[in-house]
Amino acid sequence: xxxxxxxxxxxxxxxxxxxxxxxxxxxxxxxxxxxxxxxxxxxxxxxxxxxxxxxxxxxxxxxxxxxxxxxxxxxxxxxxxxxxxxxxxxxxxxxxxxxxxxxxxxxxxxxxxxxxxxxxxx
Numbered sequence: 001x002x003x004x005x006x007x008x009x010x011x012x013x014x015x016x017x018x019x020x021x022x023x024x025x026x027x028x029x030x031x032x033x034x035x036x037x038x039x040x041x042x043x044x045x046x047x048x049x050x051x052x053x054x055x056x057x058x059x060x061x062x063x064x065x066x067x068x069x070x071x072x073x074x075x076x077x078x079x080x081x082x083x084x085x086x087x088x089x090x091x092x093x094x095x096x097x098x099x100x101x102x103x104x105x106x107x108x109x110x111x112x113x114x115x116x117x118x119x120x121x122x
Contacts, residue, residue, distance in 0.1 A: 003073060044068060052104075 006023045014021055039047075044064065051061040058077070065071040084090050092106055 039064070039068060044070070 003023065006026070009028075010021050010023050010026060013019055013026075047056060047061060047064050050056040051058065062071065062075070062077050066073055066075060
């Protein structure tokens, strides 16, 4: 559940009943039926393709990932991007840089290799 909503509920309970609760003192959950943004795996794949094709803003894509528990509700995109950019495992090799391959291109090539290997093993 949203940290903001939890804080609002804690504030209301403290104010109404003169309590000293913190947001860690209460827990609750809602049925998935109440989550209008929860969508299926296939739609998330399509939304990712839309994002990659520049048909959807990154902020909306991140919101969908959070709503479907693929990212933590506390995820901060600027911090995530910085962490990715500082991770040496996600940086292109000098050969890839020379060839003009981005990290996304590198990932696509690796996925194609995995698909081909999987199809060859079948």
